[in-house]
Amino acid sequence: MAAPEAPPTYRLIGTRIPYIEGPLKVTGRAEYTDDIKRPGQLIARLLRSPWPHARIRSIDVSAARAMPGVAAVLTGEKYPTPFGVLPITHDETAIAVGKVRYIGDIVAAVAAVDEATADRALQAIRVDVEVLPEYTDPKTGVEKVAEPIHARGLNGTNIQKEVVQHFGDVDAAFAQAHASVRVRGSYAGVTHAFTEPMATIAEATPDGRLTVWSATQVPHYLHRALSEVLGIPMHRIRVIKPEVGGGFGGKSDPLPHEIACAALSLETGRPVKILFDREDVFVTNHGRHPTQNDVRIAVDAGGKILAYDIEALIDGGAWSSFGTVTTYYNGVLSMGPYRVPNFRYRGRRVYTTKPPSGAMRAHGGTNIRYSIELGLDELAEQLHLDPFDLRERNALPPHSTTVNQFRITSTSFVKCLKAARERSGWDDKFRKLPYGRGVGLGCGFYISGSNSPIHFTPKMPQCTVHLKADMDGGIAVHCMQADIGQGSNTLLAVIVAEVVGVDLDRVHVVRVDSDVSPVDIGSYSSRVTFMMGNAARRAGESLRDQLLAAAARVTGYPPEKLVVGHEKIEVRHRPDISISYIDALHAAMERSGALLASGAYTSPPMGGDFKGARAGTAPAYSFAAYVAEVDVDVETGIYKVEKVWAAFDCGRALNRLAVEGQIEGSIHMGLGQLMGETMNYRGSRLMNPSLLEYKIPTPQQMPQVECLLVGDDDPEGPFGGKEAGEGPLIATLPAAGNALYDAVGVRFHELPITPEKVVRGIELRQQSGKSWKGVS
Amino acid sequence: MHLDPFELHRPTSVEETVALAGRLAPKFDYLAGGTDLLPNYKMRLNTRPNLIALEDVSELRGVSLDRVGAMTRLADLEAHGGFRSAYPGVLEAVVEVATPLVRASGTLGGNLLVETRCFFFNQSFPWRESLGFCLKADGDRCHVVPQKEKCYATFSGDLAPSLSVLDAEVEVAGPDGRRRVPVTTMYDAAGDGIQRHHLKPGELLVAVHFPPAARTLRATYRKLRVRPSFDFPELGVAAAARLTADGTIDHLALSVGGTETFPKRFDELTGPLVGSRPTLPRVRELAAEVQKRVRPVHNTFLAADYRKKMTGVFVRRAVGQVLGIGEGRP
């Protein structure tokens, strides 16, 4: 039997590569939207609804319009075309039409010479409304209601989407189960809280074109939405994405203010800028959904999972946003990394009169995962199994199919388990640390790019990359992918440099500009590394082949005998015979001038043929096993996660520095949701729209992190790589939640776990007479 | 976010400042470090057409062991070696204020007079307008405890409790000259919560004075908050004590902030312990009694009942520490 082939090695791929735009960022020279100032630009401000739900009777803007310095005041009726990120749920308008649906909904937009004038104009607008009932609790919204928030709610309710799925026979599985567990999880909403507030500049010009600069993570969807709502063909709209100061999903929907800003520019013929203040950012939200879930898990005597039975009630807020996807994901992403032979799910996403929820890092996979992992921990305890052993027994094998027909190709989940167990010293710590200190295991699973792009018409690749190599020896890279800090520009450059064999500084990633960048559908669903990476590789190969052909003409060796070296092309096994990259390039240019190359990626067909079968299908999946160690002050409930051992399978880590950054940042964000971040509502009203009262963890609250990158190459990923942008968040929360149980003997099923809940939990345990680690 | 226009005055002496204040009253605010006032102004909270900047009033500066000028920046206090070693209990409070960036501008006087805080008050103009303005700004009712008489916004300074337990005094200058007010009695415990202290209109905080005995006390400050930076106190407990050579309690003081509209001293509970030997049961009793007597309302991030409960824990730990019989976590 032949020895297994060693994985290939590369010059750049797999090393630690600092961001290519890093020097611009550390000097303040990187240009974000608000850093751009257009000549004669106006400033726009938005009038937001003070009512959670109301019918607009009339809006009197005459006084505002008459104010000196006010250039335009717009209300909703001029651009009533609905839009939304999903083609099937277009329920938003740029400015409210007929109704307002949450405190913060946009009622009118003003463009004026400066912010102060615009703010004064807002105060001069008179809005007459009929106040309608507010709906804050999704439980009420599942029944028929007096005044549905949207006409599209199911049968007079506020249900935006209901998903019912059943695979196998769950009731039979439970009937024959050796043990089962039920977890009722409750999750407060959380939000992205990127440091850069949203900002947009729109400039309508006399040539009939409209240019929009915006802090967006999906320039292409913004491009579409602008065209649809404003009635301007896409080719006359130019969308530019400057540097973006964080997104995490919050800048992935086309947002109403972006369209309103463009409308104001059309109205005035002048450039218009809108910059959000922090409260604008918070009420625009689109963060992780407040969720209640009810999870039952059945296992056999050996701890093998027999069935999941899951219900989820998801608080959508005022709009659909990504909600249909959310509703599916809360079910279908609950299974991996385990084999679950029987599965039943009912998920309902309900409109409420609150700021809309949407996609946030590890969208749809985070809250349900926490419930599942806490349930598995409880089952392991019931069966006197080590939590690691229980999970290993249930690991999905590589190249398998799940009960709902997800195609699993690569998985290094078992390697993750082994690494986390060994590095954390688990066997010496679990249930052995003193009262108040504990370790916990949490696992994760996430899509590496959604197989079904949101916009599928016209049918086109999910990503296209163009390269231009000219006589200067540089390679310009064009692609509409959106670097929002995750390092995708760097990866794009690295892949091209790797394939073409040149130094990294030859590769210039051109700023995203719809006039020149071929379509990529943006930074969401952890798709960029996989899809853009493959497209970039193909584009690089196409350019390389042109260089090889030219080198063949010069050297007389056939192209198949030539290989790319570092800054040169050489004869295979004869490195002494070579031609420099520049000479090959110039030779290639003799016939056609600058070289152009293109590469594209379309994911292969996959998934079953039942309703909703495509939701959650991905060309690859990431896997994770994290151990967290926590220290609790049992009297005050204040705790610190001291260390996280993060074993993660992103296939081959293409840029280790960037992958570590994603893992560390994900752990920070995950712990934020666990420890204190919350969209704190009283009724429909957000009480904490500020970075002071929205509790993002500080440096002192960060644990040490040990990244264990153990993934094997994925067969279809670029150079074997998979996603590392969202999956790394998921395992953080249950690892810490289970560690809290090990520390104090309480299972916390409600997030965030604030100190007061820890104290209350310990009291309830004491009242129940249960002692823990010898402490009553 | 922009500020509405105002006139900015820059007096250079205390007398000039007080005269100016007398002329402008009540249509002015003093501007010290600005880290509390300017966010409030940006949210259009009780803005006034005149700001008197205290930046150039040199008498308000200077740090010695007896006296610290009211305009002393918290960061400078933090960096002052002599002050640090003389009053470690105060330093514990200083370094817990907000963030290093706020402390770089924020001042001692500013923290003593920091605006009280409430979920319904510290909000933007449109936010407050949409709910109906409250009696602390632009309105006539309270959203926390529904009535129209009293404001329940929470006292959120960290330094007042820690200075109170050292029996420090503030020096105040006003139209009628100068006077000294103990930090402990400077705040209005019986008022409507809007007028929060006993300073007269236009009176200026000049300095904090420390009695010699303050340096003989062992003191500590413990702050409850969700994060170890940024957050205002959800509870702040300061304690100071001195033991005699034979180990009996010679002096004991306790002040609790972050729970009501003013920092609260508990002399009636600590007094009876003086002359006795410190024991854990007595400290626990004291803590339980203080817990009973604080009445936080739910207008900050953490729930009122939890803050109340933690008052007991924090008092027990703080008093235990200064008496040298600590139990539980430091």
Place this chain on the structure above:
Amino acid sequence: MDSPMSGRASIRLTINGTAMELGCPPERILLDLLREDLNLTGTKRGCDLGTCGCCTVLLDGRPVLSCLTLARLAIGHDVTTIEGVTPATGLSPLQKAFVEHGATQCGFCTPGFIMTGTALLRDHPDASREEIERAISGNLCRCTGYLKIVEAIQAVGKETP
């Protein structure tokens, strides 16, 4: 002597070592002056309320929140922005370390961290991990989890003789 300042009377400021005279009403905030009037856009506006640290500049060497500083109170003081700590060519040691250690992701908070870190290293080149964590705890980063920021600052501190 008190002379109320209103209207657009001009003020003299030293910014990044250059003395300048410019119109500035009393309510002008330093951050606005830098970004809007002087196009010094390296200083970022993250929250405008002192709760993120993106707008940190040095005032006489001290890191302060420019969003909570009246421009007129900077008269007579030296203001240093991110543009002022950047060498004419290349990067400062701390800037270089931020790039190499992956301490910048989206980059929006980065100028603020560079300012805070620069001041910290000037005063305490030997700062411990805990001291660095405390010193940067008024600057918010949502991308990195701070670990690589602390590493970068510590690495420069160790190189400093």
